[in-house]
Amino acid sequence: MEFVNQLPVAALAFRQFDQNGQLDCVVSAKGTFRHVQDRFLELADEQEPFQWTDEYEGDPHRSLLVRLTDLTPDKPGTDVTFLGGSYAPDGRAQKTWVAALQIGQITKSLIVSGKRELRPQIIQPKKSILGSPKSADGLSWKLSEPEPAQSIPMDWYLAYGGGTKGKPGPMCIGGDEVELANPLGCGCVREMDLKNVRPVSAPQIVSTDDEFKGGHKQASPAGFGPIPPWWPQRNRFAGTYDDKWLETRHPLLPFDFDRRFWNCAPEDQVAVPFLQAGTQYRLINLHPELAEARGFLPDVQLGIRCQVDERDEWHVANLDGVHFDWRQDDRVLLTWRARFPLPQAETAKITLASVIVAADEAA
Numbered sequence: 138m139e140f141v142n143q144l145p146v147a148a149l150a151f152r153q154f155d156q157n158g159q160l161d162c163v164v165s166a167k168g169t170f171r172h173v174q175d176r177f178l179e180l181a182d183e184q185e186p187f188q189w190t191d192e193y194e195g196d197p198h199r200s201l202l203v204r205l206t207d208l209t210p211d212k213p214g215t216d217v218t219f220l221g222g223s224y225a226p227d228g229r230a231q232k233t234w235v236a237a238l239q240i241g242q243i244t245k246s247l248i249v250s251g252k253r254e255l256r257p258q259i260i261q262p263k264k265s266i267l268g269s270p271k272s273a274d275g276l277s278w279k280l281s282e283p284e285p286a287q288s289i290p291m292d293w294y295l296a297y298g299g300g301t302k303g304k305p306g307p308m309c310i311g312g313d314e315v316e317l318a319n320p321l322g323c324g325c326v327r328e329m330d331l332k333n334v335r336p337v338s339a340p341q342i343v344s345t346d347d348e349f350k351g352g353h354k355q356a357s358p359a360g361f362g363p364i365p366p367w368w369p370q371r372n373r374f375a376g377t378y379d380d381k382w383l384e385t386r387h388p389l390l391p392f393d394f395d396r397r398f399w400n401c402a403p404e405d406q407v408a409v410p411f412l413q414a415g416t417q418y419r420l421i422n423l424h425p426e427l428a429e430a431r432g433f434l435p436d437v438q439l440g441i442r443c444q445v446d447e448r449d450e451w452h453v454a455n456l457d458g459v460h461f462d463w464r465q466d467d468r469v470l471l472t473w474r475a476r477f478p479l480p481q482a483e484t485a486k487i488t489l490a491s492v493i494v495a496a497d498e499a500a
Contacts, residue, residue, distance in 0.1 A: 138486075139487065141487070144490070147185065147188075151165075159480060169469075185470065188206050189206060190208075201292060201363075211476045215408040215457050216406065217240055217407070217460075219423060220363075221464050223289055223291050232282065233249065240408070241412045245361070249342050251285050253338075254280075256336045278337070293319050293322065294321050296323070296359050300316075318369055319360075364403060366398070366401075370404065371401070374395035376398075414438050416433065423463065424467075434471070441475045443477065445486070452477050454475040457474050
């Protein structure tokens with residue numbers, strides 16, 4: 138198979154088995170762009186290379202997922218993710234503020250705050266009518282006021298989750314070890330553990346729909362960043378790999394595999410149908426200099442020409458990833474993908490090209 142890339146972006150054509158064991162062709166492309174206020178994303182001079190594997194900040198089990206492999210075969214919708222910090226409005230230290238992103242049909246807001254803690258406190262016993270106590274003294278957790286802050290990193294480290302204190306809930310591994318839905322979190326509590334009465338870091342990133350109030354009430358981890366494949370948000374779509382699968386399906390994916398596994402964004406950050414060229418985006422309190430960062434996705438669509446034997450056909454690639462990585466600069470990574478049957482590839486020529494969309498139509 139010959140692959141011709143006519144574009145200044147990283148790209149690769151490879152083959153992938155479908156559910157029935159037939160071979161498809163997958164063309165995966167990734168472009169590195171930069172944000173320009175109120176304008177279309179501009180192609181960066183330096184392009185990131187093709188991503189062969191998932192990439193983490195450090196130990197995959199103890200650090201953030203920062204890049205999804207470009208060998209992903211297909212997705213049912215567009216991932217939208219963000220890496221970077223959130224900044225208090227007007228640049229003045231505040232206890233809490235709202236960070237938000239909006240692009241196409243995706244609209245999501247989170248409440249962020251300065252450092253705060255869950256602190257142990259003594260519960261005084263209630264008195265009965267006769268003056269005798271109804272219950273003995275006990276301990277509970279009280280949420281402290283946030284410290285004023287000018288910025289915080291929008292990382293899973295500061296969201297609900299991580300190591301647990303006290304009796305475990307249903308989302309924990311092996312007793313009171315870790316919150317499955319966010320093993321990287323700042324720490325959480327279930328019920329008061331009388332052997333451990335030290336303050337515990339409280340979440341600084343919470344959902345506006347599920348604001349954390351403290352205590353041992355379970356919350357949902359909230360964030361804008363990519364999710365690793367073994368967290369339950371993705372792992373539940375991976376399918377069943379048992380003895381029957383080994384005997385009847387291996388090396389094919391199980392019948393109950395769901396393509397949503399390939400999406401790395403939180404569920405409420407996956408756009409279905411796919412985002413289109415020229416779509417506007419807005420990021421609020423997520424840029425160190427811009428209270429509202431506004432722009433447009435580039436006005437291009439990617440097309441793939443497949444020439445093999447008597448076939449000469451075009452396929453339009455889906456824009457299946459919009460990844461803002463503003464940890465060090467204003468880069469935005471876009472990924473496109475197309476998948477189509479290609480049982481015989483020896484003489485196939487696959488060409489990646491683009492079609493320009495008029496700017497006035499995009500705006």
